[in-house]
Amino acid sequence: MTPFEIGLIALAAMFLSVLAGLFVPIALMLCSFLGVWAIKGTPLLASKLMALAANDAISSYFFGVVPLFVLMGFIVAEAGLGRDAFDVANAMFRRLRGGLGVGTVGANAIFAAITGISIASAAVFTKIAVPQMIRHGYAPRFAVGVVAGSSVLGMMIPPSLLLILYGILTEQSIGDLFIAGIGPGLLLAVFFAGGIILMAIFTPGFVGRPEGAPAALPPRALLAKGLPIATLIALVLGGIYGGIFTPVEAGAVGSIGALLIGLALRRLTWAGLWRVLVETGLVTATVCFLIIAAQMYSRMLALSGVPAGLGAWAAGADLGFWGLMILYVLIVIALGMILDSSSIMLILVPLMLPVVVPMGVDLVWFGIVTVLAVEIGLLTPPFGISVYVIKATLDDPAITLADIFKGAAPFALIMLAVLALVIVFPMIAIGLVPGR
Amino acid sequence: MRPFLALVLRCLDGATQALNVIGSGLILLLMILVGVDVAGRNLAGAPVAGVPELVTLSIVAIVFLQIPQALRAGRLTRSDALQGWLEPRHPGLAKWIETVFDLVSMAVIWVIVSTTWPIFTRAWERGEFIGALGDFIAPTWPVKLTILIGGSMLILQFAARILRRWIPLSPAEARP
Amino acid sequence: ESYNVTVVAGHPPVFRWVRMISESFIPAAQAALEAEGHSITFSEQYGGALAGVGEELEAVEAGLAEMGTCQALFDPAKLAVQNVTYYTPFVSDDVRLIAETVNDLHRNHTEMNLAYAENGVFYLGAPIGIDDYALMTNFPVTSLDDLKGRKIAAPGAAINWLSGTGAVGVSGNLTTYYNELKAGVYDGVLVFASAALPGKLFEVAPYVTKMGLGAQYAGSICVNAEWFVGLPAEVQTALVAAADAAQVWYHDDLEAFVQIALTKMAEAGATITEASPEMRAAWAQGMDNAAKTWATELDAQGKPASLILGLYMDAMRAAGATPLRDWDKE
Ligand code: NA
Ligand code: NA
Numbered sequence: 001m002t003p004f005e006i007g008l009i010a011l012a013a014m015f016l017s018v019l020a021g022l023f024v025p026i027a028l029m030l031c032s033f034l035g036v037w038a039i040k041g042t043p044l045l046a047s048k049l050m051a052l053a054a055n056d057a058i059s060s061y062f063f064g065v066v067p068l069f070v071l072m073g074f075i076v077a078e079a080g081l082g083r084d085a086f087d088v089a090n091a092m093f094r095r096l097r098g099g100l101g102v103g104t105v106g107a108n109a110i111f112a113a114i115t116g117i118s119i120a121s122a123a124v125f126t127k128i129a130v131p132q133m134i135r136h137g138y139a140p141r142f143a144v145g146v147v148a149g150s151s152v153l154g155m156m157i158p159p160s161l162l163l164i165l166y167g168i169l170t171e172q173s174i175g176d177l178f179i180a181g182i183g184p185g186l187l188l189a190v191f192f193a194g195g196i197i198l199m200a201i202f203t204p205g206f207v208g209r210p211e212g213a214p215a216a217l218p219p220r221a222l223l224a225k226g227l228p229i230a231t232l233i234a235l236v237l238g239g240i241y242g243g244i245f246t247p248v249e250a251g252a253v254g255s256i257g258a259l260l261i262g263l264a265l266r267r268l269t270w271a272g273l274w275r276v277l278v279e280t281g282l283v284t285a286t287v288c289f290l291i292i293a294a295q296m297y298s299r300m301l302a303l304s305g306v307p308a309g310l311g312a313w314a315a316g317a318d319l320g321f322w323g324l325m326i327l328y329v330l331i332v333i334a335l336g337m338i339l340d341s342s343s344i345m346l347i348l349v350p351l352m353l354p355v356v357v358p359m360g361v362d363l364v365w366f367g368i369v370t371v372l373a374v375e376i377g378l379l380t381p382p383f384g385i386s387v388y389v390i391k392a393t394l395d396d397p398a399i400t401l402a403d404i405f406k407g408a409a410p411f412a413l414i415m416l417a418v419l420a421l422v423i424v425f426p427m428i429a430i431g432l433v434p435g436r
Numbered sequence: 437m438r439p440f441l442a443l444v445l446r447c448l449d450g451a452t453q454a455l456n457v458i459g460s461g462l463i464l465l466l467m468i469l470v471g472v473d474v475a476g477r478n479l480a481g482a483p484v485a486g487v488p489e490l491v492t493l494s495i496v497a498i499v500f501l502q503i504p505q506a507l508r509a510g511r512l513t514r515s516d517a518l519q520g521w522l523e524p525r526h527p528g529l530a531k532w533i534e535t536v537f538d539l540v541s542m543a544v545i546w547v548i549v550s551t552t553w554p555i556f557t558r559a560w561e562r563g564e565f566i567g568a569l570g571d572f573i574a575p576t577w578p579v580k581l582t583i584l585i586g587g588s589m590l591i592l593q594f595a596a597r598i599l600r601r602w603i604p605l606s607p608a609e610a611r612p
Numbered sequence: 613e614s615y616n617v618t619v620v621a622g623h624p625p626v627f628r629w630v631r632m633i634s635e636s637f638i639p640a641a642q643a644a645l646e647a648e649g650h651s652i653t654f655s656e657q658y659g660g661a662l663a664g665v666g667e668e669l670e671a672v673e674a675g676l677a678e679m680g681t682c683q684a685l686f687d688p689a690k691l692a693v694q695n696v697t698y699y700t701p702f703v704s705d706d707v708r709l710i711a712e713t714v715n716d717l718h719r720n721h722t723e724m725n726l727a728y729a730e731n732g733v734f735y736l737g738a739p740i741g742i743d744d745y746a747l748m749t750n751f752p753v754t755s756l757d758d759l760k761g762r763k764i765a766a767p768g769a770a771i772n773w774l775s776g777t778g779a780v781g782v783s784g785n786l787t788t789y790y791n792e793l794k795a796g797v798y799d800g801v802l803v804f805a806s807a808a809l810p811g812k813l814f815e816v817a818p819y820v821t822k823m824g825l826g827a828q829y830a831g832s833i834c835v836n837a838e839w840f841v842g843l844p845a846e847v848q849t850a851l852v853a854a855a856d857a858a859q860v861w862y863h864d865d866l867e868a869f870v871q872i873a874l875t876k877m878a879e880a881g882a883t884i885t886e887a888s889p890e891m892r893a894a895w896a897q898g899m900d901n902a903a904k905t906w907a908t909e910l911d912a913q914g915k916p917a918s919l920i921l922g923l924y925m926d927a928m929r930a931a932g933a934t935p936l937r938d939w940d941k942e
Pocket of ligand 2: 338
């Protein structure tokens with residue numbers, strides 16, 4: 001058997017073992033081990049690959065701050081700031097069908113300006129938004145779908161870890177990429193909101209039956225409920241854009257801020273804080289363990305040559321610009337089903353670069369297209385990391401993985417539509433970038 | 437036999453929880469560390485050396501210290517569609533499949549733990565570090581040690597799942 | 613005989629030291645081996661596909677790849693003495709000279725190769741030189757006093773260079789320089805021209821002061837020792853020769869690009885100035901001798917750092933460099 005064939009078998013094996021109910025990280029690790037053994041002919045090398053990935057895969061500053069972002073969100077939820085924010089949103093959007101869903105998207109767009117990684121968005125809003133949406137009568141499946149869908153904003157709206165990675169891979173200015181992410185990110189938020197309203201009107205069975213228009217809040221109550229969370233947002237955004245701390249450090253500063261606000265309002269007890277810490281640890285461990293496993297799997301696939309073969313085939317196919325872009329997006333989405341976001345970029349972008357550069361493609365625009373396409377993979381089975389994060393954070397056996405994937409599906413389709421728009425109208429991305 | 441088994445499982449759960457507490461403490465420490473660094477840099481012109489390095493090291497420790505508890509708490513990611521379908525129809529078969537899955541999981545984690553052992557001993561003997569000499573360095577062996585400890589505990593928790601499945605304990609016996 | 617070789621680099625192929633492998637090393641090795649009647653194919657695993665930056669040596673040692681970029685700069689615990697240049701600033705801004713000197717040290721002194729042997733790899737060659745580090749700031753710099761209290765980011769060991777300048781040294785890396793400079797988290801960075809242009813750093817730190825902090829050595833191509841020892845002599849020779857060709861290719865390309873980078877940054881409105889000799893001298897004199905501390909610490913671990921420090925400084929002086937400090941003799 002050639003390594004390529006082994007790679008293909010490993011793909012099928014991963015699908016089957018995940019469907020059969022093996023723990024997802026174990027399934028990925030097992031397929032990587034057997035795959036490398038088959039490719040390299042020795043179990044020793046296979047076990048070394050696994051151990052190196054376990055030791056190194058998440059050992060970076062960027063991953064290191066994931067628990068701090070999760071912690072910030074959980075403290076916000078524990079201190080009731082999240083509930084207050086949703087009462088305010090509910091009062092503001094009360095005439096809108098699906099108003100809380102729209103509010104969640106909006107809140108996620110704001111949070112996206114703080115975090116650079118979608119995992120954090122998914123974890124935080126599962127804690128804050130899902131219980132509130134269910135409390136107000138939304139279907140659980142829809143509630144988790146909204147959170148899964150809007151979590152992708154965390155990577156589109158700057159700062160964004162994936163755009164930084166793309167910038168390094170292609171030597172494009174990360175500043176330009178960040179600016180180019182704003183338009184598509186906001187467009188995505190608007191489309192998500194529009195989609196939610198349409199779904200609330202036309203598919204109430206899917207959305208659930210939110211209680212009739214809630215009572216308007218008096219301005220005093222609005223202020224009392226809105227002020228704490230607004231203070232926290234101002235602190236974090238102001239700190240980042242005022243040069244006090246970096247977006248990477250924002251998780252820690254935000255956690256401290258949320259902690260102080262919670263203690264000042266006497267809404268946070270030490271016991272509650274400890275509970276939140278433990279919960280943060282469990283979610284972080286679950287998600288990062290998955291990422292370690294995904295890294296092993298992606299390294300095994302790299303050795304098999306399957307992704308490189310796919311990319312080389314796309315790059316070599318003489319399809320013209322539009323044919324190539326469509327094929328590229330399809331391959332990215334297909335790989336998104338089984339690989340994590342950064343692995344796809346690491347494997348595909350360097351392969352495509354020599355092909356698209358002679359075509360005169362704007363590499364900043366190409367980066368936005370790539371990241372949007374890669375992010376669809378966060379929502380698609382069997383390996384959809386946003387969905388997994390929500391499942392881990394939710395800790396509710398009544399909502400299954402399949403429910404979350406189904407709830408997220410409309411949002412994956414909306415992403416596809418926005419992706420098509422960005423491909424057809426590059427100005428959405430590069431319109432704001434100076435010098436283009 | 438059963439009281440002894442119950443005791444062993446209680447001890448295992450206790451140790452798992454202890455690791456969980458250490459991991460949670462690390463998160464709190466990270467928060468304080470980054471906060472002090474930001475404050476020191478802006479207010480006193482004196483950043484704390486080595487914060488990125490410590491963050492980089494801690495995340496691996498946090499994950500491996502907490503993953504056994506994540507399994508114990510039923511948080512490890514999986515699709516339960518097949519089990520949900522099988523359980524009421526063929527409970528015996530479902531039990532066997534689950535057991536095979538747990539054994540496979542133990543083997544997979546064993547591969548990681550046993551291959552990390554030489555990495556740990558070397559880091560220990562040679563004093564491998566992260567950071568830059570002259571500015572800040574931290575040894576890497578403690579993190580490798582957490583992989584060994586957390587991984588071993590994870591294997592034991594998988595074994596405990598098998599035991600609990602085949603030798604049901606009364607609530608009183610299983611009480612932590 | 614036909615050989616299959618996996619080559620690993622943590623950086624993606626836009627980096628010159630990765631392009632050096634695809635564009636120079638591989639064709640040279642293939643041509644040389646074909647002339648001997650062999651054939652060789654390479655599986656190129658770059659950009660973290662198989663191992664990340666600083667993990668290449670581990671991957672080569674494990675045998676997951678036969679060769680790779682062993683990045684001393686990013687793997688300072690395993691390749692400690694190889695980082696000698698990062699502890700000796702103000703020695704020379706001639707990147708080709710520094711790369712040649714470090715390469716010669718490897719070729720002529722067993723002490724330089726101990727670290728590789730300890731880790732199951734073998735030094736093949738193709739030293740990766742980094743062009744002269746400059747100071748890029750969002751404020752003009754005419755004297756050392758201008759740096760007082762400013763937050764200047766520097767990577768890894770280079771943070772030691774800021775001791776005694778009055779600046780606040782913040783540990784940072786290329787990936788975030790642009791945004792942190794723009795937001796004002798840093799007021800400046802220590803960076804080299806060939807990275808500053810593609811990162812557009814001149815937009816947010818338009819004052820480029822050529823301090824002559826010095827060109828550096830970052831790493832080399834290394835090979836799995838067990839695999840390499842098992843190769844026939846003519847194959848070994850061909851691979852070493854290919855590494856030598858790659859070294860020339862890399863530094864030709866780099867030196868040409870440094871000129872382009874400086875010109876383009878100036879055209880884009882950056883203010884590029886040479887630091888005055890007085891300022892350079894004041895900076896150098898005010899520094900702690902981090903090289904001494906570094907060497908003492910490593911000596912205590914049984915690594916021949918003082919010896920290498922002396923050999924390196926002697927070789928540079930012999931080649932005509934005029935270090936501002938004799939780090940080895942103080
Ligand atoms: Na973001
Ligand atoms: Na997916």
